[in-house]
Amino acid sequence: MSQAVLEVRGVTKSYGDVQVLRGIDLAVREHEAIALIGASGSGKSTLLRCIDLLDDIDDGDVFLDGEVITDPACEPVQVRRRLGMVFQAFNLFPHMTILENVALAPERAHGVDRTEARERGRELLARFGLAGREDEYPDRLSGGQQQRVALVRALATRPRALLLDEITSALDPELVGEVLSLVRDLKAEGMTMLIATHEMGFAREVANEVCFLHDGQIIERGDPERMFTAPEREETQRFLRRLLDARRL
Amino acid sequence: MTTVPVDRRAARELARRRKARRGTLIAVVSSVVVLGGLAAIVLTSSGWPAVKSTFFSWSAFKTSFPDILKAFWIDVKLFIAVEAVVLVLGLVIALVRTTRAPAAFPLRLLSTLWVDILRGVPTILVVYLIGFGIPALQLSGLPTDPVVLGGIALAMSYSAYVAEVYRAGIDSVHPSQRAAALAVGLTQTQTMRRVVLPQAVRRVLAPLLNDFISLQKDVALVSVLGPLEAFRVAQINAAENFNYTPLIAAALLYLAVTVPLARILDRMQARSRSITSGTMPL
Numbered sequence: 001m002s003q004a005v006l007e008v009r010g011v012t013k014s015y016g017d018v019q020v021l022r023g024i025d026l027a028v029r030e031h032e033a034i035a036l037i038g039a040s041g042s043g044k045s046t047l048l049r050c051i052d053l054l055d056d057i058d059d060g061d062v063f064l065d066g067e068v069i070t071d072p073a074c075e076p077v078q079v080r081r082r083l084g085m086v087f088q089a090f091n092l093f094p095h096m097t098i099l100e101n102v103a104l105a106p107e108r109a110h111g112v113d114r115t116e117a118r119e120r121g122r123e124l125l126a127r128f129g130l131a132g133r134e135d136e137y138p139d140r141l142s143g144g145q146q147q148r149v150a151l152v153r154a155l156a157t158r159p160r161a162l163l164l165d166e167i168t169s170a171l172d173p174e175l176v177g178e179v180l181s182l183v184r185d186l187k188a189e190g191m192t193m194l195i196a197t198h199e200m201g202f203a204r205e206v207a208n209e210v211c212f213l214h215d216g217q218i219i220e221r222g223d224p225e226r227m228f229t230a231p232e233r234e235e236t237q238r239f240l241r242r243l244l245d246a247r248r249l
Numbered sequence: 250m251t252t253v254p255v256d257r258r259a260a261r262e263l264a265r266r267r268k269a270r271r272g273t274l275i276a277v278v279s280s281v282v283v284l285g286g287l288a289a290i291v292l293t294s295s296g297w298p299a300v301k302s303t304f305f306s307w308s309a310f311k312t313s314f315p316d317i318l319k320a321f322w323i324d325v326k327l328f329i330a331v332e333a334v335v336l337v338l339g340l341v342i343a344l345v346r347t348t349r350a351p352a353a354f355p356l357r358l359l360s361t362l363w364v365d366i367l368r369g370v371p372t373i374l375v376v377y378l379i380g381f382g383i384p385a386l387q388l389s390g391l392p393t394d395p396v397v398l399g400g401i402a403l404a405m406s407y408s409a410y411v412a413e414v415y416r417a418g419i420d421s422v423h424p425s426q427r428a429a430a431l432a433v434g435l436t437q438t439q440t441m442r443r444v445v446l447p448q449a450v451r452r453v454l455a456p457l458l459n460d461f462i463s464l465q466k467d468v469a470l471v472s473v474l475g476p477l478e479a480f481r482v483a484q485i486n487a488a489e490n491f492n493y494t495p496l497i498a499a500a501l502l503y504l505a506v507t508v509p510l511a512r513i514l515d516r517m518q519a520r521s522r523s524i525t526s527g528t529m530p531l
Contacts, residue, residue, distance in 0.1 A: 054428050081434035091429035095447045109434035
């Protein structure tokens with residue numbers, strides 16, 4: 001099998017006395033989407049933040065295209081430029097227009113000429129149904145539109161892989177669909193993705209593999225169909241049943 | 250079942266207008282009674298003629314005002330120059346205090362000391378110390394002009410306040426903004442310059458302007474060093490004629506600058522409220 005785009009080996013992380021990650025092993029191959037599921041506080045967000053080097057890990061290693069990126073000698077800025085990340089709360093820059101949000105990184109982090117960065121930003125926004133909103137400020141947009149802009153912003157730097165951190169959790173239910181359909185398109189285009197999500201139907205449909213995180217460990221993983229229809233671990237069953245009770249499945 | 254359409258709009262509108270009219274009437278009547286009453290008490294009191302000739306003498310005002318106005322230019326120029334220095338110096342101090350780079354440790358220590366000391370010492374003491382102390386060294390190359398020295402002292406004192414205002418603004422930008430900026434591949438410096446600072450400065454415009462207003466009147470402290478600025482000229486005039494009207498004239502000049510600034514501040518605060526409530530783009 002080909003080399004993984006992202007590989008996580010034995011990663012541990014604690015905040016003070018709380019151990020958030022207790023030895024995570026994970027690989028995302030080219031064009032694959034891996035879904036991370038699990039209760040809030042199970043460590044999904046922390047894992048994504050650690051991969052994007054926004055948080056330091058305690059032990060283990062993360063590899064990007066076979067190259068270790070968690071080495072203390074590694075320049076985090078260079079690594080982050082090769083990855084894209086989208087956050088639960090969008091985190092758009094409120095003082096910039098939509099187009100400025102999207103064109104900022106290509107121009108400042110990748111040295112793309114200003115006019116070209118803007119032109120490309122315009123094209124990307126149009127492709128994801130945001131034409132005509134370029135000069136508006138983020139707070140004029142609906143949550144779904146803001147999250148789509150955040151996705152475009154992450155894509156604008158042509159990342160090797162996308163890290164999606166519960167990107168629909170802050171949205172009103174009727175806005176979830178427009179964001180997920182965009183991710184579906186990206187998957188069809190072959191984008192490599194690691195997706196932390198609470199949308200089980202979506203994970204089942206899009207993911208090549210589903211990993212269930214519990215207490216900082218991936219305690220069960222496998223084919224989405226099997227994970228959702230015949231989970232083996234009792235914790236997984238209990239988690240899915242709770243979601244079912246909350247009518248999220 | 251049929252509903253009977255009832256047009257209550259006209260009646261409501263009428264009631265609303267009646268209430269508004271009544272409100273205006275009450276405000277007018279109570280203002281006339283309260284303010285008019287106060288004026289009557291003051292103007293009919295036995296001491297009023299003395300107060301009037303001491304503080305509000307038209308002839309004393311006429312003779313002193315041109316000199317005070319001319320001297321006030323020193324205040325205005327000094328205010329603008331010091332404010333420009335303070336805005337830059339305060340920002341530099343705030344940035345030094347918020348960096349975590351180990352190499353900046355001595356600078357961070359110095360800027361913390363700077364802020365602690367200069368914020369804790371009366372401004373007039375700093376003006377004295379710099380204004381009389383520096384010339385006393387009799388070193389060549391140092392400024393001796395009292396206006397310049399006074400300006401330096403004010404800039405030192407106010408840079409400490411303004412640095413704290415900037416720092417509060419920087420701290421108020423949510424860490425998720427920083428994370429997002431780093432995640433798209435910006436460096437720490439770019440993150441500060443492009444994402445954190447623009448938001449921080451917008452948020453502290455009102456408190457910055459507040460310090461502007463304080464500085465504009467504290468410029469008068471430079472008078473202790475002797476330059477003939479508005480307050481000092483007014484003081485001299487007052488002492489010569491045993492009449493305090495010149496001081497009132499100087500007060501009016503300071504007010505002519507601070508009151509418009511205060512109104513701008515009010516408007517900016519109203520604006521920033523509408524920004525945070527999400528009805529207006531930043």
